[in-house]
Amino acid sequence: MKELKKIRIGAGAGFSGDRLEPAKILAEAGEIDYLVLECLAERTIALAQKRKLADSSKGYDPLLERRMEILLPIIKEKDIKILSNMGAANPLAAAKKITEIAAKNNITIKVAAVIGDDVLSLITGNEITIESGKPLNSFGKIISANAYLGADSILPAIASGADIIITGRVADPSLVVAPLMYEFGWSYDDTGLIGKATVIGHLMECAGQVTGGYFADGVNKIVPDLAILGHPFVDVSADGTAVIGKVENTGGIISLATVKEQLLYEVLNPFTYLTPDVSADFTTVSLKQIAPNRVQVSDGSGSSKPEKLKVSIGYQAGFMGEGEILYAGAFAMERAKMAGEIVRLRLAELFQDTLKIDYIGHNSAHAGINQEDTTAYEIRLRVAGMANSPETAALIGEEVEALYTNGPSGGGGVRKSVTEIIGIQSILMSRNSINHSFSIFES
Structure with missing residues (x-):
C-alpha cells in the first residue's frame, strides 16, 4: 500500500535573537522539506523601519547574513526551502543580500521577496486604535505601519519555485499554513483544514518554547539538556493531522504539557483565534503522546477569515x-x-x-x-x-x-x-485596500 504524502516543516527560529545552531541541526539532520525562521514582533519591525530610514539598504533582520552563511550550503545540498519573515522592513534588500552571499559562496539560489505589508502611505492618522480607542494622530510621529499578511501572499512565491521566500510582516502561523496549502492543494474554502494548519503554525511559531525552553522552571518542570535545546519539526498529513518531534540527541522535551502551554500562548479567545487566513477554534484540538518526544495534534477547526487585517503601528514615544x-x-x-x-x-x-x-x-x-x-x-x-x-x-x-x-x-x-x-498601537484595515506581490532575485 502506497504511503500517504507527509510534509515535514522545521522551526528554526522563534524570534529575531534566537540561536543559530538549532536551525543548522534541523537542516542537516532533521530530514525536513521546509525550514521556517520566524523572527518578527511588533516592536522588531518598527525598529527595522528606523534602520531603513537611516540606510535604505538596511531594515532586514540583523542576523539574516549570519543565518544565511550557515544555511545556504545545507539547504542547497538537501533541497530544503526556507520561509522567513527576516525581510522585516525591507524584504527586497534582504533578498538581494541573500543572493550576494550565495554568489560569494558559488551557490545558485532563487529568492522571492514578498512585499505589500508596508501600508504607511495609506495611513491618515484618523484611524482608531484597538488598544486605546484613540485616533492615531493623538500619539507621536508615526514611523511604521505594517499589515499582517496571510498565506495568500506567500503561495505565489512558493509556486514560483523559489528556494527561499523572504517576507515582511506576515502572521506567524501563516509561514506554516502557506506551504501546507501549497503541498496539499488546500483551498481557503476549506476552513476546517486552514484552522488545523493554523493550530500547527501557532504551535511551531516560537520554536524552542514547544520543546520545553520556556516551559522549564528547574524545580517542578524539569527539562533535560537545556544548553543544547533542540527546535521542533512537525510531520503533517493531508488531513491536517500532525506529529511534533525533534532531532535525536538534542536537548529539551516534547510532551503534552509543553505542547499545551504553547497552544495557549498569546491566545485571548480560544474559540476565535483570528489570523489573516481563518478564524481558528482551538477548543476542538486533540493532543496525544504517541512516543517519547512525539505528540500528535489532530482536530481543530475554523470559520471564514476576517474582512479586516490587523496593522501594527510604530510611533515615536x-x-x-x-x-x-x-x-x-x-x-x-x-x-x-x-x-x-x-x-x-x-x-x-x-x-x-x-x-x-x-x-x-x-x-x-x-x-x-x-x-x-x-x-x-x-x-x-x-x-x-x-x-x-x-x-x-x-x-x-x-x-x-x-x-x-x-x-x-x-x-x-x-x-x-x-x-x-x-511605541506600538494597532488598527484594523480592509484587506481589499492592501495589495501584495513578490519579486525574484537570483544568484
Missing part, C-alpha cells in the same frame, strides 16, 4: 533615561531607598513624580511585595523616566552617577543610558 547603582552589605536596602529618594527629590520638578524607582532584588518584578522586609544583602537601585528629549532623559543617569560621592555610602557599579522608545 519619547526617550527613556535610566540609571542604576548597586548597594551591598549591611543596611543595603535602607541606603538604596535613601538614594532613590535623593534622585526623586532632585528631579521632581522636571519629571513631576513620574520616575519609576525599582529596588532590584527586593520588589522590582513584583511591586508591593515585602515592602517591610529590609534584610536584603544586595540591592540594585534602578531609576527610569520618560522625557521628550534625550538631553532631559540623560539627567536621570547623571543624578544616579552623582550618588558615588554625594551619598549614601557604599554605592558602586553605576550604569546609565538613554534609549529612544518606539
Whole structure:
C-alpha cells in the first residue's frame, strides 16, 4: 500500500535573537522539506523601519547574513526551502543580500521577496486604535505601519519555485499554513483544514518554547539538556493531522504539557483565534503522546477569515533615561531607598513624580511585595523616566552617577543610558485596500 504524502516543516527560529545552531541541526539532520525562521514582533519591525530610514539598504533582520552563511550550503545540498519573515522592513534588500552571499559562496539560489505589508502611505492618522480607542494622530510621529499578511501572499512565491521566500510582516502561523496549502492543494474554502494548519503554525511559531525552553522552571518542570535545546519539526498529513518531534540527541522535551502551554500562548479567545487566513477554534484540538518526544495534534477547526487585517503601528514615544547603582552589605536596602529618594527629590520638578524607582532584588518584578522586609544583602537601585528629549532623559543617569560621592555610602557599579522608545498601537484595515506581490532575485 502506497504511503500517504507527509510534509515535514522545521522551526528554526522563534524570534529575531534566537540561536543559530538549532536551525543548522534541523537542516542537516532533521530530514525536513521546509525550514521556517520566524523572527518578527511588533516592536522588531518598527525598529527595522528606523534602520531603513537611516540606510535604505538596511531594515532586514540583523542576523539574516549570519543565518544565511550557515544555511545556504545545507539547504542547497538537501533541497530544503526556507520561509522567513527576516525581510522585516525591507524584504527586497534582504533578498538581494541573500543572493550576494550565495554568489560569494558559488551557490545558485532563487529568492522571492514578498512585499505589500508596508501600508504607511495609506495611513491618515484618523484611524482608531484597538488598544486605546484613540485616533492615531493623538500619539507621536508615526514611523511604521505594517499589515499582517496571510498565506495568500506567500503561495505565489512558493509556486514560483523559489528556494527561499523572504517576507515582511506576515502572521506567524501563516509561514506554516502557506506551504501546507501549497503541498496539499488546500483551498481557503476549506476552513476546517486552514484552522488545523493554523493550530500547527501557532504551535511551531516560537520554536524552542514547544520543546520545553520556556516551559522549564528547574524545580517542578524539569527539562533535560537545556544548553543544547533542540527546535521542533512537525510531520503533517493531508488531513491536517500532525506529529511534533525533534532531532535525536538534542536537548529539551516534547510532551503534552509543553505542547499545551504553547497552544495557549498569546491566545485571548480560544474559540476565535483570528489570523489573516481563518478564524481558528482551538477548543476542538486533540493532543496525544504517541512516543517519547512525539505528540500528535489532530482536530481543530475554523470559520471564514476576517474582512479586516490587523496593522501594527510604530510611533515615536519619547526617550527613556535610566540609571542604576548597586548597594551591598549591611543596611543595603535602607541606603538604596535613601538614594532613590535623593534622585526623586532632585528631579521632581522636571519629571513631576513620574520616575519609576525599582529596588532590584527586593520588589522590582513584583511591586508591593515585602515592602517591610529590609534584610536584603544586595540591592540594585534602578531609576527610569520618560522625557521628550534625550538631553532631559540623560539627567536621570547623571543624578544616579552623582550618588558615588554625594551619598549614601557604599554605592558602586553605576550604569546609565538613554534609549529612544518606539511605541506600538494597532488598527484594523480592509484587506481589499492592501495589495501584495513578490519579486525574484537570483544568484
